[in-house]
Amino acid sequence: MQKHGTTANRPRSGQPRKVTDHTVRQMVRIAMKSRRKPFREIGNEVVPNLAETTVRRLLADEGFHQRVARKVPYLTKAHKRHRLRWARLYRRYQEKQWGRVIWSDEAYIYLGDDRGRVYVTRRSHEEYVQECLVPTFKQSSVRVMVWACIMNGQKGPLVVLEYPGGKGGGMNSSRYQEQVLDGVLRGFYDEMKKTKGSVTFQQDGAPSHTSKLTQRWFSQNEIPLLFHPPSSPDLNPIEPVWHELKTMLRALPHPPNTVNELRDAIRTAWDEMPIEDINKHIKKMPDRVEAVSKARGDHTRF
Numbered sequence: 001m002q003k004h005g006t007t008a009n010r011p012r013s014g015q016p017r018k019v020t021d022h023t024v025r026q027m028v029r030i031a032m033k034s035r036r037k038p039f040r041e042i043g044n045e046v047v048p049n050l051a052e053t054t055v056r057r058l059l060a061d062e063g064f065h066q067r068v069a070r071k072v073p074y075l076t077k078a079h080k081r082h083r084l085r086w087a088r089l090y091r092r093y094q095e096k097q098w099g100r101v102i103w104s105d106e107a108y109i110y111l112g113d114d115r116g117r118v119y120v121t122r123r124s125h126e127e128y129v130q131e132c133l134v135p136t137f138k139q140s141s142v143r144v145m146v147w148a149c150i151m152n153g154q155k156g157p158l159v160v161l162e163y164p165g166g167k168g169g170g171m172n173s174s175r176y177q178e179q180v181l182d183g184v185l186r187g188f189y190d191e192m193k194k195t196k197g198s199v200t201f202q203q204d205g206a207p208s209h210t211s212k213l214t215q216r217w218f219s220q221n222e223i224p225l226l227f228h229p230p231s232s233p234d235l236n237p238i239e240p241v242w243h244e245l246k247t248m249l250r251a252l253p254h255p256p257n258t259v260n261e262l263r264d265a266i267r268t269a270w271d272e273m274p275i276e277d278i279n280k281h282i283k284k285m286p287d288r289v290e291a292v293s294k295a296r297g298d299h300t301r302f
Contacts, residue, residue, distance in 0.1 A: 019058065023047065027055060028062055035120040035131045039066070059121065069118045072133050072299050073231040080297030082229035087292040089227060090285075098285040099152035101226055102192060102201045104185075105233075106147045106161070106171070107242045109249070109266060128299050144262050145171065147180050148270065150238050151192060151199075152282045157184040158270045160263045176208040181217055189223055202226040202236065234302040235288055237281035244277055245269050 027046050030037065039059070043050040050058075059065070075083075090097075122132045145163075149156035163175055185201070193199045201223050203209045218225060233239040248269040249255070249262075256262040284302070291300035 018048065019050065019054070023050075024058055024062065027058060028064070031059060031064055031121045032131075035122060036069075036118065037121070039121075063123045064121050065124075066119045066121055067127070067132075069120045070127060070133050070299075071118075072128075073233065075231055075298065079229065079231045083232055083235070083292050083297040086227060086229045086232070086235065087289050087297075091289055091293070093285065093289070095152075095283060095286075098282055100196050100199050101282075102149050102151050102156065102185075102189065102199060103236055103238045103282070104147065104149040104156075104201065104203050105236055105238045105242070106145055106206070107245075109144045109146060109246065109262065128295075128301055130298070133299065143259060144266065146266055148238065148241075149185065149188065150241060150278045150282070152279055153275065154192065155270070155273065155275055155278055156188050158267065159184055160266065171206075171208050173208045173211040173213040176214060177217055181214070181221075185223075186221065189221075198224075200224050200226045202228055204228055204232075204236070205230045234300050235292065237278075237285065237288075240281050240302075241273070241278055245273065248273070 023046050027042055027050070030042050030045055038052075039055040040052040043052055043055040046055075056066075120132045122129065126132050145161045146158060147161055148158040159179055161171060161175070161179055163171055189199060189201065201218070203225070205228065208214060229235065245266070249265055252265060256265045288300065288302050291302060
């Protein structure tokens, strides 16, 4: 056995292997064409047929392994153009400018959060190759919806949103204004403006955010908005904060069993989250800008 990070056996003398270089190339082509295809099916398609374990070993020799596919929003060409525009707008922003942005977002948090996995065959550097990604789409059957905002050095308020659900009972402009804008943002913005001077507010393109009623509210309250491209959670540093919050909830020794228990657990986890876990993501904003530019508006590692 080698001593350099692998458990594979060293080459041995004896009967030469039956698999030719042509078969290996054929196997690699199939794996790259159908990233989600199981090794067993790949083995059945090559000539001669190969066992699943043989396919796994030979692909590993070529640098391919099965990994959990990253889930990302679906990006159209228009989305990519908007993302490139965003990168050009803020390419000269430094840590000082990013530190004056209030970042906000809603998040769906479920009881028994489903973490279904899709495996793809890829090399180590192909994590964000288009064929190795799983697009995510908006989901409707949520249990609890929360809103929060963050700023460099500041953990803003968190709100568990209340709405009746059903037809016409989702989050709309009126509820957004009542529970978030008038409810907590106005006071937090004024406090941050006194401390930092000029402050900009970021929100995504949800219908309740872009409606005429909401835009009028920002205009009347003289709160400037940061441009944020659609379908771009990777450009918002609060997204990894949500991930850390959900990780804290999953690690609870006694997970919540009811919606009320879930609400209490979310508030407690938010209060206990270290501010360092927020600052580290905001400080990476210049890296996000550079990553979007290099990807020509496509997905990034963030």
